Amino acid sequence: MAYTRRTWTDRVVEFIRRYRDQNNTQYTFTPDEGTITNPGTPTSAAYMNNIEDGIVEALTGSTIYAASSSGSDAYAVTLTGVITSYTAGLTVRIKADVANTGACTLNVNSLGAKAIKKKVSSDLEDGDIKVGRVITVIYDGTNFQISPEVPRFRKQIFTADGTFTAPQTGVYKVTVVGGGGSSARDASNGVGGGGGGAIVIKTLSLTKDDAVTVTIGAGGVAPAYGTTTNGNAGGTSSFGTHCSATGGSGGYLWVTGVARGGYGGYGSNGDLNLKGNEGSFFAGFNGGNSAIELTSSIYNPYGKGAIAVSSVNNAYGGNAGVVIVEWVEV
Incomplete structure (x- = not known):
């Protein structure tokens, strides 16, 4: 039941100690209490309204x-x-x-x-x-x-091999990007660009102090100057045995008027496995991006394949992959 505040008022009379008996005779009595050991707290409207105010404040939270x-x-x-x-x-x-x-x-x-x-x-x-x-x-x-505790979103980004140690027991989101492939090299013709690394996204549970090995796939190495060869594939990135993303393949040489771009990498064991984009054909365009092809994406330039080379005897290496671990601190 909701509390209703009551406003107290003092009782006011003309004669506070006058009494009348059954014969209609009036008497006035004077208190005779002897020694007053403790006068006590008088009951008054002021005191009672103060109590009412305190109750209302407590119920409405105005005191805190x-x-x-x-x-x-x-x-x-x-x-x-x-x-x-x-x-x-x-x-x-x-x-x-x-x-x-x-x-x-x-x-x-x-x-x-x-x-x-x-x-x-x-x-x-x-x-x-x-x-x-x-x-x-x-x-x-x-x-x-x-x-309650203030939630904080945490993120650890690995651009080199390492170990992730879980700071708490809970759920983690892991993003793994494979390395990008290199372009091919040809002393006489243009070549295809490297394929982009795959992207794997996975949520998993870890226990505090669990240690997970993180491997970062290297970008495909550009073929040596003066050689005529297809490009080199990017390396595989992984988060322990939980999930992995292969790198894109290297670009290809000029064949019958076409220099094909490298194939995108593939992911495995993720909740979402996104294939890397293919590298571009000969024409001087970019190589394949990692699976999310947005220039503003945090995944680029990670896992990006090397540019398709239109000028002869040039080649470029792909970009290395990355592993990103995210969680809510509690």
């Missing part, structure tokens, strides 16, 4: 909510409730007037600044608190802990 106006991430608020000291369990909601830049503090009712932490004892990072965001913090006896 205020907007900061400090102009910095040394946040400061004044609450309407009577808070004279910090006690463990004190819960405060504040509306931030600025975004934080790293470690920050909160000062409630001028009781002194206390650090705001996440993950028990870690300082906040830039932007954990947004302008205008209402956050809840709980005092733990030393610091304020933000609640």
Whole structure:
């Protein structure tokens, strides 16, 4: 049942101690209480309305909510409730007037600044608190802990062989791109461009401290000067045994008026396996991109095949692949 605030008023009479007996005779009595050990708290409209105000504030949250106006991430608020000291369990909601830049503090009712932490004892990072965001913090006896935790999106990019060590137990998104193939080389004719590396996208679960070997496929090496040969394939990139993406093949030599581009690489074991784009034919155009052919894509220039060469005796190597691991920090 919803609480309804009652406004109390004092009882006002003309004669506060006058009584009338059954014979209609009036008497006035004077209290005779002896020694007053404790006078107690008098009941009055002022006291009762103060209690009513406190109940309403508690139910509406006005005692624990205020907007900061400090102009910095040394946040400061004044609450309407009577808070004279910090006690463990004190819960405060504040509306931030600025975004934080790293470690920050909160000062409630001028009781002194206390650090705001996440993950028990870690300082906040830039932007954990947004302008205008209402956050809840709980005092733990030393610091304020933000609640709930602020999610952070993390990413680790591998451009060379290495090991990924899972920082937490949870779900990870992995993107693997194979190396791009090189163009061919011909001392007499133009040649085809290299194929793009495949892209594999996979989500998987890892346990904290799991170590996964990361292999980056090299770009196909350009054939040596003065040779006449097809291009070299890009290498295979992989994320342990979970998934892999082969590199694009090298471009091809001029045959009966055409210099064919290399084939795109193939992916395996991914939730999404995207074939690399084929390299271009002879005409001086680009080689094949990795499977997502957007110049603004984070996957380019990774896994891009080498340019198709129109001038004779030139060749170019493909771009190496990449492995990208993404997760939400908790």
